[in-house]
Each structure stands twice: as C-alpha cells, then as structure tokens.
Amino acid sequence: MSLHVVLGIETSCDETSCALVLNGREILSNIVASQDAVHAPYGGIVPELASRSHIEKIHSIVEEALKKANLSLREVDGIAVTSGPGLMGSLIVGLSYAKALAYALNIPFCGVNHLEAHLHAIFLERSLPYPFIGLLVSGGHTSLYDVRGVGDTPILGTTRDDAAGEAFDKVAKILGLGYPGGRKIDELSQMGNPAAHSFPRPFLEEENFDFSFSGLKTAVLNRVNRLEHALTDQEISDLSASFQEAVVETLLQRSLKALEKKQVQRLVVAGGVAANSRLRSVFETAGCERGIEVFFPSLKLCTDNAAMVATLGHQVLSFGRRDSWDLGAFASGR
Ligand code: KG4
C-alpha cells in the first residue's frame, strides 16, 4: 500500500492539533487549538486541565482538519502521533485516539518523538540534507542535537534548569505581562534598550554545550526588586530587551560552538522560542557572516503543531516501521 496521506496528532502539552500532510511535504490542513485561555489564570500549565481540554476537543479538531483538507477518513493512509516526551495525561489522550482510529481504519500507525518532530518541521517548507545541527528552544526544552537522520539525533547539550521559553514566561510574569509571555517580551523589546542592563550569559566559557537560564531569571527579579517602585513602560521594555539579548546571545554562542565542533554548515532552529524576532535576526546575521545556512520554520510551524508530527511520521512509516497496539507514552526524554 502506498503512503500518500498521513494524519498527524499532537497533544503533548497544551495544544490540541491534527494535520493532514501529503507525501510528507504538503500541508493539506494543520488545525491547532490553543489552551492558553484555560491556563492563563494560573500563570502556567495545569496538567490536569490540559488533559481534560484535550479529551473534549480532540474529535472536533480531527473532523475540522479532515474538512479543511477536503478528505474523508477512508483517504488517510497512515497515522502518526506524538508518544512523548510531554505531559503524561495529555499524551495519552492523543495516543489512545490515534490507536483507535488506526485500528478502526486498519491502517498503519506510529508514535513519534515530539522533539524530533520539532527538528523536522523544516522539511514541510525546505529541502535540506542531513546532517545539520538542531537547536530546539521551546517552553519545555532547550537542547542542541547532531541531526544525522530519522531516529539518529544524538544530543550535544541541554539546559540544566529552566528551558529558554520557560525563562521567557517566568520573566514575563515578573514584569506583569501575563502568560505565556514570550511573544509579549519580544514585542516590548523592540521599544527597549538591550544594553540597559547587563545580565549574565551563563556557561559561555565552559567546554560543553549545556545551558542554564534560572540564574538569568533571578537576576531580572533582583533588578526589579531593587527598583522599589512600580515599573514604567520604558523600564519594562528595557528589562525585556536586556533579558532577551542575554538569552539570544547564549543560544547563538552555544550553537556556533556545536557547528564548529561537528564541522557542519547547516543550523535548524525550532520550537516556540524560534518565533522570537531578535533571535531570528541575530542568527541570520551571524550565519551570513560565517557562511552558515540558518533555517527557521515559519512561525506557525515553530510552535506545537501536528503537521510536524505527520511529516516525521511519513518518513518513519515509509521506512516500514509500524508500532503495535501496546505502544506506551513517555513523559521525559531527550
Ligand atoms: O514549542 P512550544 O509551542 O511549546 C512547547 O514548549 O513545546 O513553545 C512555547 C514557548 C513558550 O514558552 C512561549 O513563551 C515561547 O515559546 N514563545 C516565545 C515567542 N513565541 C513563543 N518566546 C520568545 N519570543 C517569542 N516571539
């Protein structure tokens, strides 16, 4: 049976998503339902509420994706679903739904790694050869990978504490900007001075590829506490810009080091924080100066979505891998 249309399902965190992708490349539909409004009152994701919201929405999101793609279930050739890492309750909703659908339709299904899916989102828009260095920067992860092929992505380094997106969200909370705050910091930074505060750039001198952002977040908190008054709009913008500059510079220096060590000239930046406008311009400039090709998925494909799951799933299923009905979900991993 030839594999043309793959239906992808993503429920690893707080987005319920379903996509239909043709031949691993062409997005026929990619519906993403955000739970931001559910979690905003708590200033962070509440796992129990995330699972409940997934189970309520998953069926209508799949129906919407099929309708937008103008396809019926009978025209789907395979199913790919995120099996981890992520929130266990959330993962189980998508995985169970995907298994039931594949069983009923009698078509192949596979579980894919969410992080590997982020690193492969770029294939929906560009063709590029392996190997490349992958920088994954999201709310839950900040890691560098040596991406050699599907299922062959050794990790080079990771964060020892907060993920970059988590740091953006926590600093946004400190500055009273609401949740999730990454995009807000990005917007306000455009009015701020990145040199207004000199925040730490952790680990830049060390001989490894690890990151650490929790000290940076504390440095912002201490600076805010020392100001001892309600922050003005300009102060918020300056703090945002200075914090953002420290994150972007740290991510860039680590990535350049990995490219040099592995003697690779291609870098793919993926995950929610890859939507950051300062990060994009700084990385692009550095790439041009050094003859390195830097690839960013478009904004919609940077954040959690099922199209990236479907494109990776297409590759996995095309290799002939099939997962069995007892495939489990995993909460943590690379
Ligand atoms: O990949 P993602 O959608 O979800 C996972 O964490 O898996 O990433 C979400 C993260 C959040 O922390 C959010 O604040 C951050 O990405 N983010 C941004 C921007 N847009 C989203 N951070 C900085 N600048 C942005 N423009």
Ligand code: ZN
């Ligand atoms: Zn993600």
